[in-house]
Amino acid sequence: MSDEHLITPDPVPSALRDLPRAHGTDRPLHPATWGLHAWIRRLPEQRLLLLSLPDTINRTEVAERAGSAHESEARAIGAFVATMVWGYGPVGYGALRTERVLSQNPQAGFVFQSVARVARDEGPRAAFASLASERLHHLSPAIGTKFVYFCTAAHRAAHRDRTAPVLDQVVRRWFHRNAGIELDGSWSLINYFHYLDALECWGDALGLASDHVEALIVDQELAYGSGRPTSEASDQRTTGVEALEEVRVAIGRRGGDQESQARPHLEALTRLLTTA
Numbered sequence: 001m002s003d004e005h006l007i008t009p010d011p012v013p014s015a016l017r018d019l020p021r022a023h024g025t026d027r028p029l030h031p032a033t034w035g036l037h038a039w040i041r042r043l044p045e046q047r048l049l050l051l052s053l054p055d056t057i058n059r060t061e062v063a064e065r066a067g068s069a070h071e072s073e074a075r076a077i078g079a080f081v082a083t084m085v086w087g088y089g090p091v092g093y094g095a096l097r098t099e100r101v102l103s104q105n106p107q108a109g110f111v112f113q114s115v116a117r118v119a120r121d122e123g124p125r126a127a128f129a130s131l132a133s134e135r136l137h138h139l140s141p142a143i144g145t146k147f148v149y150f151c152t153a154a155h156r157a158a159h160r161d162r163t164a165p166v167l168d169q170v171v172r173r174w175f176h177r178n179a180g181i182e183l184d185g186s187w188s189l190i191n192y193f194h195y196l197d198a199l200e201c202w203g204d205a206l207g208l209a210s211d212h213v214e215a216l217i218v219d220q221e222l223a224y225g226s227g228r229p230t231s232e233a234s235d236q237r238t239t240g241v242e243a244l245e246e247v248r249v250a251i252g253r254r255g256g257d258q259e260s261q262a263r264p265h266l267e268a269l270t271r272l273l274t275t276a
Contacts, residue, residue: 012205015220016216016217017206019220028212028216029058029060030058030059031056032058032085033055033056033089033090034088035090036050038092039085043095043102046081049081050081050085053082053085057085057086059086059215061082062079062150063150065079065082066116069116069154070113070116070117071113072113073110073112075113076109076113076116077102077109079112079116080098080108080147083147084143101139105136105138105139111134111136112147115134115147116151118130119151119155120151120154120158123152123158123162124196125164125196127152127164128145128148128189128192131144131147132187132189140185141167141186141192145164145165145167145192146168149166149211161209164196165213167195168185169185170221171218171221172184174218174220175198181198199214
């Protein structure tokens with residue numbers, strides 16, 4: 001699959017033009033803190049890997065893990081777990097969601113190794129297409145693109161410094177607000193390649209790699225969001241609703257009539273959160 005541009009995006013948005021000079025040429029690393037014990041409790045088979053990760057993990061360290069993901073299913077799963085640790089950071093349900101992807105997709109190791117091999121041999125667009133074609137249960141595009149990103153970042157030198165950057169809600173909000181481009185959160189190849197076209201075109205104009213542009217976008221959008229208390233409150237409500245859903249699932253796994261007894265109480269709490 002070719003890594004050539006599909007379209008020619010609009011000129012560099014004004015919000016980006018002055019940022020590279022302010023940041024210099026180093027890519028933001030976006031370090032994430034995380035809690036070891038919750039991850040070991042959910043993923044005991046990954047104990048040695050988890051113990052080897054630093055308390056604060058950044059993009060460079062995850063990319064190093066992803067560099068050998070093509071060698072075996074075990075290494076691919078390890079790279080995925082490291083990606084999730086970085087991606088979820090201090091969010092309490094990150095370990096649960098990671099365990100759910102691995103436990104409900106017996107083929108996950110094979111898929112992740114295959115994607116890593118495609119990332120090494122064929123480049124970013126083919127790597128995204130490879131993962132999009134598999135559709136692992138509970139693996140959203142926002143999380144999937146994090147894994148694809150690190151696999152491509154590990155082999156960027158082989159593909160003219162091209163990578164497959166993360167496309168999540170933070171990035172999509174920035175595109176809507178600053179570029180007038182609507183990107184959805186689906187596995188659509190056209191949608192994701194449109195995103196890559198924009199990042200690569202703007203990066204070429206600014207003398208930056210596409211993932212550097214994405215990292216600057218994330219920095220800017222998070223800074224913008226930090227001054228929006230209504231958005232923060234919305235994020236907190238979303239986190240609360242997700243946590244209640246995880247409680248419901250955990251109760252259901254215990255069997256008996258406990259889930260039916262708990263359901264009205266959990267639904268009442270959910271309504272309280274969503275109508276506040």
